[in-house]
Amino acid sequence: MEFFHVIIRRPLVIAWFWLLLLVFVHNAEKSISASNYLVGLGSYDITGPAADVNMMGYANSDQTASGIHIRLRARAFIVAEPQGNRVVFVNLDACMASQLVTIKVLERLKSRYGDLYTEKNVAISGIHTHAGPGGYLQYVVYIVTSLGFVRQSFDALVDGIEQSIIRAHGNLHPGSVFVNKGEILDAGVNRSPSAYLNNPTAERAKYKYDVDKEMTLLKFVDDQWGPVGSFNWFATHGTSMSRTNELISGDNKGTAARLMEDWFDQKRAARTANENPRRVSNIIQNAPGNHREFLELASSFQSTSGKSVTKYLSIARRVRSSLRTAERPSFVSAFCQSNCGDVSPNVLGAFCTDTGLPCDFNHSTCGGKNELCYGRGPGYPDEFESTRIIGERQFKKASDLFTRASEKLNGKIDFRHTYLDFSKIEVTLPKQGGGSESVKTCPAAMGFAFAAGTTDGPGAFDFKQGDNTGNPFWKLVRNVLRTPSKEQTDCQQPKPILLDTGEMKQPYDWAPSILPVQILKIGPMVILSVPGEFTTMAGRRLRDAVSVVFKEKVHVVIAGLTNTYSQYVTTFEEYEMQRYEGASTLYGPHTLSAYIQEFTKLAAAIVSGGTVEEGPQPPDLLKKQISLLPGVVVDSTPLGVKFGDVSTDIPKNSTFKKGDMVTIVFWSACPRNDLMTEGTFALVELLQGQDTWVPVYDDDDICLRFKWSRPSKLSAQSHATIEWRIPQLAASGVYRSHAKEDVGIIAISCCCCCLEWVDPATAQPQHPLLFSILVSAEASMMRETKKNEEEDEGPFFVVFEGSF
Ligand SMILES: *[C@@H]1O[C@H](CO)[C@@H](O)[C@H](O)[C@H]1NC(C)=O
Numbered sequence: 001m002e003f004f005h006v007i008i009r010r011p012l013v014i015a016w017f018w019l020l021l022l023v024f025v026h027n028a029e030k031s032i033s034a035s036n037y038l039v040g041l042g043s044y045d046i047t048g049p050a051a052d053v054n055m056m057g058y059a060n061s062d063q064t065a066s067g068i069h070i071r072l073r074a075r076a077f078i079v080a081e082p083q084g085n086r087v088v089f090v091n092l093d094a095c096m097a098s099q100l101v102t103i104k105v106l107e108r109l110k111s112r113y114g115d116l117y118t119e120k121n122v123a124i125s126g127i128h129t130h131a132g133p134g135g136y137l138q139y140v141v142y143i144v145t146s147l148g149f150v151r152q153s154f155d156a157l158v159d160g161i162e163q164s165i166i167r168a169h170g171n172l173h174p175g176s177v178f179v180n181k182g183e184i185l186d187a188g189v190n191r192s193p194s195a196y197l198n199n200p201t202a203e204r205a206k207y208k209y210d211v212d213k214e215m216t217l218l219k220f221v222d223d224q225w226g227p228v229g230s231f232n233w234f235a236t237h238g239t240s241m242s243r244t245n246e247l248i249s250g251d252n253k254g255t256a257a258r259l260m261e262d263w264f265d266q267k268r269a270a271r272t273a274n275e276n277p278r279r280v281s282n283i284i285q286n287a288p289g290n291h292r293e294f295l296e297l298a299s300s301f302q303s304t305s306g307k308s309v310t311k312y313l314s315i316a317r318r319v320r321s322s323l324r325t326a327e328r329p330s331f332v333s334a335f336c337q338s339n340c341g342d343v344s345p346n347v348l349g350a351f352c353t354d355t356g357l358p359c360d361f362n363h364s365t366c367g368g369k370n371e372l373c374y375g376r377g378p379g380y381p382d383e384f385e386s387t388r389i390i391g392e393r394q395f396k397k398a399s400d401l402f403t404r405a406s407e408k409l410n411g412k413i414d415f416r417h418t419y420l421d422f423s424k425i426e427v428t429l430p431k432q433g434g435g436s437e438s439v440k441t442c443p444a445a446m447g448f449a450f451a452a453g454t455t456d457g458p459g460a461f462d463f464k465q466g467d468n469t470g471n472p473f474w475k476l477v478r479n480v481l482r483t484p485s486k487e488q489t490d491c492q493q494p495k496p497i498l499l500d501t502g503e504m505k506q507p508y509d510w511a512p513s514i515l516p517v518q519i520l521k522i523g524p525m526v527i528l529s530v531p532g533e534f535t536t537m538a539g540r541r542l543r544d545a546v547s548v549v550f551k552e553k554v555h556v557v558i559a560g561l562t563n564t565y566s567q568y569v570t571t572f573e574e575y576e577m578q579r580y581e582g583a584s585t586l587y588g589p590h591t592l593s594a595y596i597q598e599f600t601k602l603a604a605a606i607v608s609g610g611t612v613e614e615g616p617q618p619p620d621l622l623k624k625q626i627s628l629l630p631g632v633v634v635d636s637t638p639l640g641v642k643f644g645d646v647s648t649d650i651p652k653n654s655t656f657k658k659g660d661m662v663t664i665v666f667w668s669a670c671p672r673n674d675l676m677t678e679g680t681f682a683l684v685e686l687l688q689g690q691d692t693w694v695p696v697y698d699d700d701d702i703c704l705r706f707k708w709s710r711p712s713k714l715s716a717q718s719h720a721t722i723e724w725r726i727p728q729l730a731a732s733g734v735y736r737s738h739a740k741e742d743v744g745i746i747a748i749s750c751c752c753c754c755l756e757w758v759d760p761a762t763a764q765p766q767h768p769l770l771f772s773i774l775v776s777a778e779a780s781m782m783r784e785t786k787k788n789e790e791e792d793e794g795p796f797f798v799v800f801e802g803s804f
């Protein structure tokens with residue numbers, strides 16, 4: 001460059017010195033601000049047993065898992081100061097966090113990372129889907145309908161959470177975090193408006209709506225890789241799927257996460273042209289142009305059988321894993337739960353199934369009966385459609401907030417955590433007209449309206465919401481269990497006690513009394529980990545009380561159902577109404593005031609740099625757990641039929657259009673033999689060229705449903721039904737589909753049919769495709785047989801291919 005050739009005079013040297021210094025300082029500032037934190041995200045499959053296990057949420061013992069709508073995942077983020085504090089937040093596609101799961105995860109983190117991750121800086125939160133396997137909580141009330149503890153559900157969660165944190169930890173890189181907020185007006189309505197109306201008029205006047213409409217989103221940007229994910233908090237129940245649904249699903253939030261992660265991957269794939277643009281509708285086809293030729297190609301795929309396969313066959317891999325590259329972190333997007341206590345996603349309102357008229361406003365009953373009153377989602381009467389719509393509304397808002405996020409988080413990372421015995425917290429309340437009074441929380445108890453359920457899932461018993469008298473039958477049952485003391489009855493007033501759970505200890509604790517409360521703080525972002533479902537107004541009061549403690553401007557979110565579960569938290573005034581949420585507020589009318597008092601102390605400790613007491617440890621009841629759910633005894637098929645054989649095929653030479661449903665039934669084994677964690681039970685493959693099959697949809701796709709059933713309850717035989725609704729985005733082509741089975745045998749069946757595009761302009765068939773559907777499962781064999789096989793040749797695998 002030219003200036004190397006000039007004679008440098010002194011003033012010029014000085015000028016250059018200053019210029020260089022300026023550039024240096026500027027760059028240093030930029031690099032400091034570009035990577036003020038270390039950021040890492042991770043995700044892992046926690047689907048768990050997809051058969052026989054009661055689903056968590058509706059407490060409906062008839063609702064047992066029988067297949068998969070979409071898979072469940074644990075999604076984690078870690079944010080760390082390079083030389084300082086760090087926080088971990090894990091969001092579970094599960095109904096709620098479990099104390100026992102949290103305890104066991106923390107034990108594993110301790111043995112793996114020492115004191116890096118403890119109960120103080122790790123939060124584990126549930127999205128409140130009512131369509132996941134149950135039996136993973138430790139207190140009796142929450143495992144009655146699942147016939148006790150279910151080890152497989154529990155292990156899937158503990159393993160998956162640990163793996164998600166390991167991945168997030170492994171992905172820690174310099175990066176930054178942005179926050180953004182926006183409103184979603186049509187994803188939640190208040191399901192107990194008569195209780196909300198009992199809050200003071202002046203307080204209600206401060207708010208435009210009777211539910212919170214705001215979504216708060218964090219966007220994580222890695223200095224090297226760019227955006228790596230987002231977490232958001234928004235309050236709406238995971239009850240778009242009804243109490244009779246039997247397919248495992250993340251409900252509306254799980255759906256939103258699936259849509260958002262796929263949206264980002266597609267965008268990225270579209271940007272990087274040389275990557276496999278799966279699911280992008282512009283796949284270039286080299287299939288024959290004319291329909292007849294195409295049918296011939298489809299019918300040329302003959303069935304094969306008896307082919308040995310291994311777990312590394314395409315069926316064992318998931319569609320999404322084929323998109324991943326080894327070094328680049330996969331995009332993780334979590335939709336977290338907030339103060340959803342009284343918020344229903346069934347936004348059309350609650351109606352009587354007999355008359356079609358709206359339910360009684362004050363009691364949510366129909367002619368005096370609660371079990372006829374049901375909330376309707378926007379896709380009514382199709383609950384899958386309602387789930388998709390409420391999921392899509394959250395996804396759309398989140399992707400918009402993500403794209404436009406510009407407020408960068410700066411400042412210290414901090415956290416406080418304490419355990420409290422909620423059966424006896426003394427709360428000091430300001431008295432009207434000056435002074436203060438002292439009140440108490442009570443041992444846990446559930447009121448009669450608990451048994452009535454909600455409009456999202458009415459209870460099976462004839463109780464009215466807001467029942468202050470009680471039904472004699474239940475009074476009797478309750479008395480057998482435990483008669484509440486006068487002190488307890490007085491403390492819980494005006495709640496009529498149905499189950500005095502806090503004082504029931506046989507065969508082990510019925511309800512928690514020791515609860516964790518926790519604050520995680522990333523600069524101005526404040527996350528309140530609450531172990532329950534706060535109602536809208538309860539959440540507002542808590543957020544406001546914490547906000548004023550911090551001198552700076554803060555963004556406060558409530559992370560609901562976190563670290564453990566203790567049902568609902570209403571305001572004092574809502575508690576007076578004793579609807580479902582008030583009846584399920586365990587520790588009496590002053591439960592919320594106790595939370596506000598204790599969270600305020602945690603916030604004050606952060607501001608002053610002080611410490612808080614650790615508090616009493618919650619019990620570990622793992623050794624006391626009783627499990628009554630039997631395991632899989634044996635799987636079998638009818639004479640002459642092999643696992644994986646097609647039972648009901650797609651009709652020969654079938655042609656389908658977008659929007660059509662393709663259904664195929666295979667002979668199967670029980671999905672509990674192998675959960676196919678990070679794998680799939682079903683796969684749809686697309687033919688590219690003459691003989692290359694590429695996976696395009698699996699059991700984690702909304703368009704593909706894996707349904708499992710036995711011909712009769714005690715039968716050892718079973719069927720896997722794959723239903724594939726051909727999506728509008730699907731590329732035309734030849735597809736095939738599999739289902740998979742495994743503890744001794746992996747059976748893969750295949751059938752092909754073609755899909756044609758009808759060009760709407762010309763009504764001419766375009767770009768036909770061939771597809772194949774595969775199903776997979778592992779079979780439980782009689783012990784002797786299995787042992788022999790293992791001795792002789794180790795685990796063996798067979799492929800069966802059906803005809804098409
Ligand atoms: C299916 O199509 C092929 C090729 O066009 C034809 O040979 C065959 O007879 C058809 N089968 C049936 C059952 O229609």
Ligand SMILES: *[C@@H]1O[C@H](CO)[C@@H](O)[C@H](O)[C@H]1NC(C)=O
Pocket residue numbers: 194361362
């Ligand atoms: C609900 O209850 C309140 C208070 O008892 C009463 O004033 C109101 O009329 C009731 N509303 C309906 C629609 O029944």
Ligand SMILES: [Zn+2]
Pocket residue numbers: 128237341533
């Ligand atoms: Zn709930």
